[in-house]
Amino acid sequence: MIYFYRLIQKFRALTFDLDDTLYDNKPIISRTEKKLINFLNHSNKKLLNFKHKNYKFYRKQLLIKYPKIYYNINFWRKQSILLSITSFGINYKLAVIITKKAMKLVNLWRNQIYIESDIHRILELLSKKWPLIAITNGDANIYKCKISQYFSCIFRSGIDGPPKPYKKMYDLAAKKLKLPPKEILHVGDCLETDVFGAINYGMQSCWLNTHNTKLLSSINARTIPHFEISKLKYLKKFI
Template identity: 40%
Template sequence: MYFYRILTPIKAITFDLDDTLYENHSVIYKTEEKLLLFIRKYDTRFNNINNNDLHKFRKIIKKQIPEISHDITELRRLSTEMMFYKYGYNHEKTIKGTNEIMSKFTFWRNQINIPESTYIILEKLVKKFPLVAITNGNADPKIFGLDKYFQFVLKAGINGRLKPSKDMYLLATKQLGIEPKFILHVGDNLITDIKGAINSGMQACWINSNKKKLINTKNICIPHVEIHHLSSLLYIT
């Protein structure tokens, strides 16, 4: 544990989700793998489609609607609709197929293995502070049992622009009714989490699970505190 800035009293804690409270890279990899397999089996017209093809559809949607980048779920939905139209489906079948694919995506996206230690730590913290989740991702804490610890969950697109934009951070402070300087944001990303939180007037805790050297990181933003394990929060709050 390393302290870089003086911490003021903490009255609430906000958390990033992906790769902060659980490992997310393997979840995304498996989700994309399962989804591609499902799409290929959906119709023989999709037999040879690949992830590059799917990304091309997303790229087109982003160009047409630049602000959609802040809502990755809606981006996926619209690009899936585009795929169906591209392959000759009418509107009714496009909507039906898109809903089926998005349902499959939601299932696999939330097959997340939450460490038992995460539940234990949140259980202890929630007795002392209001907790909030602020995420750029589209995992649903209700599905994997973390929602009970949070007063509310803010998601990019629905609740504002992607972090490091101030939108969700400031909304969190407003809904909590607590000044930003008394809120500690915990996240794994030095830009989206640490820079975003500090620019919003919050305190920031960098969870550096991979034990990277702060001095070697690009676009460096100094957190208030660096920890290597989530359990360290119990000793600084």
């Protein structure tokens, strides 16, 4: 299903969100965090009763103290592990070693992402017609999830700039594509970071609404997209 809200101009490139646009990210993060806690429980006897809520508590504390820490999700995660395990009596030197091992595993688990075959198909079709660039606020690795062949480039929050909806990564994509923003279509699931972010920068915007959310009653809707789709396959219409 496609709903149109604004007049669409011809576009010559696409930028793509990753998390919750190309795959369902929540179960991946939840599985990763469960494995992380299990790893920590077995890494030292002082951490035997370490729980997910202990990790979450320090994660929140860090965000309160350093409100921009979420810009780099990996750094935030690393500092949360370090701080929470030292609160369980692990000395700093050992905590650094455990955190380093944990982060290596988290990186592995976090990128065990299954991309559905119809997503591969649509990305392949789109990438044959237009250059595609990935713009993510997360830490998924397009090489590890085997979708790098469709993208000419990836911009990641915390490494390439502040997260969407900030303009920086959209601007980097437009510069890389050597196109005016209005000739680029951004595709993403989030009304704030993707839809508002892209439109605020001057791009056209496609909202992927897989959960049948009502646009006008959504508290996250700061602006309307150019059009809305329920599945990525509807982008075929524009090829």
